[in-house]
Amino acid sequence: MQDLSRIVTDIAAEMREAPDRGTVADYIEPLARVDPSRFGIAVIAPDGSEHVAGDADMPFSIQSVSKVFALTLALGAVGDQLWKRVGREPSGSAFNSIVQLETEHGIPRNPFLNAGAIVVSDILLGRGETAETIGEMLRFVRGLAGDEAIFIDEAVARAEQDTGFRNMALANYMRAFGNLANPAERALRVYVHHCALAMSCRQLARAGRFLMTGGVIPETGHSIVSPQRARRINALMLTCGHYDGSGEFAYRVGLPGKSGVGGGILAIAPGTASIAVWSPGLNERGNSQLGMLALERLVARTGWSVFEPRGG
Structure with missing residues (x-):
């Protein structure tokens, strides 16, 4: 043993x-x-x-480990409809690459790339409020772990928002292709707060x-x-x-x-x-x-x- x-x-x-x-x-x-x-x-x-x-x-x-939990929540919300907006294939590209979005019409290759996770965040946001969507993720992860001490590091979230120019470009690019239902700023706010889970x-x-x-x-x-x-x-x-x-x-x-x-x-x-x-x-x-x-x-x-x- x-x-x-x-x-x-x-x-x-x-x-x-x-x-x-x-x-x-x-x-x-x-x-x-x-x-x-x-x-x-x-x-x-x-x-x-x-x-x-x-x-x-x-x-x-x-x-980006948070993308596993965000994907789980999004699949629970919309089921396999999610795969109309995000692919399931390896990318062979860096996590923040924009290259494939041009040829693939704004559909991210998979939900673990930054672009894919931003679409997942947009799905979770739906028509709801940003703070409520962020809170739902925090409650979900706390429930999975059985630990209320898990928190979102607001300093990390602010730093990501202040420097996330490439992520903003990804979000706006996908919105131009019609693959974001919400303004890019709102989807990104959800996304960076998920990433800031501590x-x-x-x-x-x-x-x-x-x-x-x-x-x-x-x-x-x-x-x-x-x-x-x-x-x-x-x-x-x-x-x-x-x-x-x-x-x-x-x-x-x-x-x-x-x-x-x-x-x-x-x-x-x-x-x-x-x-x-x-x-x-x-x-x-x-x-x-x-x-x-x-x-x-x-x-x-x-x-x-x-x-x-x-x-x-």
Whole structure:
């Protein structure tokens, strides 16, 4: 039987000594101030056991990891109608690329690109109020994690609004194609507040449990999505969750995962574990340098890759 606590503790110790820690995102000023020596990891099993090490209880800006939760909410609101406005294919492009929108008539390639997540935010906004839509997301994530301490970092949200010129260009471009129902400013306000969610590794792993157990929160039995929808969200995470680094992540780690420029990664071993890692230094594609390395080592020691033979 695997000693998960020992594996997690050993990986955290190895990450503390890692020489190449990547580069902290500096285009969002509050993120630029985060200590690059930080590393946290949390692994939660279906029986509720939690295995954590390092800075697993320190909140950080989850940034694009929030796109998983926004997509889940939007699918609950409009179902498969969402796919008329957002694709489901890998992009091969950077997270904030505008290139493909021209040739694809304002339809983002997938919901995990910035453009796709802005459309998802527009769907969530509907005809409602911006503050109510932001509050709905916060309540949803708190409910998934069972933790009212999760919050939105307003300083991060303001910084993203003040410097998000490319995101504004993406939003206006899609509105020109008729793929935003609301003014760009309103959709972007929802989007940046989702990205400004602050969570710890433990909270993030708890929030992701429903994707580990076929759409159900294991400790309560409450159904969040159908098993089919959970499977499909996991599929999108595997193929699109790391932008133009998604193939590399699948090759090295072999799990559904979603990264954020705050240095967090949520990864799912279906039926086995919900995993969150955090290290703020990023690689050249905007994904956590040590987060990916830690997950690669975790999978090597546990055999959790979705590509492992059953029983192997």
